[in-house]
Amino acid sequence: MTVLNELNPTNDQIKTWAYDENILLVDQDEEVILESTDFLNVLIDLTFDKNCPKRDYCISIIKSLIYSKLVRRDIEELKKINKSINSLNQNFKQKWLEELKEKFNEKFEIITKPNSLDYWKCREIAFDLNIGSYGIKGIDEKRTFENGVIEFKAAHSLFDQFFLY
Template sequence: MDFYRCLDTISPTTQQILLWAYDLDMYLTEQDEDLTLLSNRYIAILLRLSCDDKCPKQHYCFSILKHHIQHLLGQRDHTNIQESIAIFDQFGIVTNTAIRDWLSDFKWMAHLVATPRELTFSEAQKIAKFIIGSENDLTTPTITCITNSGYFRYEQVFDVYRDFLYINTLTSDWKYSHMIPLDCM
């Protein structure tokens, strides 16, 4: 029989997150604990844990952080994107190469939200992979059509759902849809 402890909180403090992160048998909630951490409020601690090679939940913390940022970019949430950049900038130097590269890609896309410009095809591919690509990098989003209004429709298939990202390379506008394609484009 497996034993675990649950903090049973949907609004954890930094101390509770630290306790959770260094204990593989500790949970924040009974289910969907990652959803409790999808907020700019937790960016600093998630980044800290993602960079800590001694943290048993290092990769999980980075996964949660990436999911949060994917959501902000997918929704083009300019205010929260800018706030998250300020939080990342306060962190200081990130020595983990993968995380540093990921941050660089995020900041580049955040700049596109604030200052749109024409995209190359490879830039559109990079955006699609970042926002709806799979965690394990085994599959990449595929273009399934070009809409009448000029958006490339990227689709990523997961075990139980699909994500769609529509990118207009002329304007660097994109629209995200979870599970249901946007027919109105």
């Protein structure tokens, strides 16, 4: 196993890493390094090649990146994601990416143009924003505040996470 010990990889290094199962960027938590809008386009490009050994891993990193930015409502990063995923060549479609794009666009619209949502829409959003390889166990309403904000609790195999809507 080769470890590059690269905390700020170039696109070429990422491509080399993706096509070689015996290369690691760092010896642990390499997805944290790749979970950046700076690498979104190269990761998406890698997913178009069904022969890429780390294709599924790239998909997982992309989903984690997008949902973590949505949860944090990081507007500047969300604008970069919006530009990247909505400028993809329409001739090359992948079902998972089209579904992710649709969900992202819906949540991006809600964040950038807030409006009232019904209970079931809030529950759907809370569920969607709790995606990951750890696998969701359930989503429950924790409490409703006087101002109508609902707190949801998502139970995961390893931890619980709370979201306010």
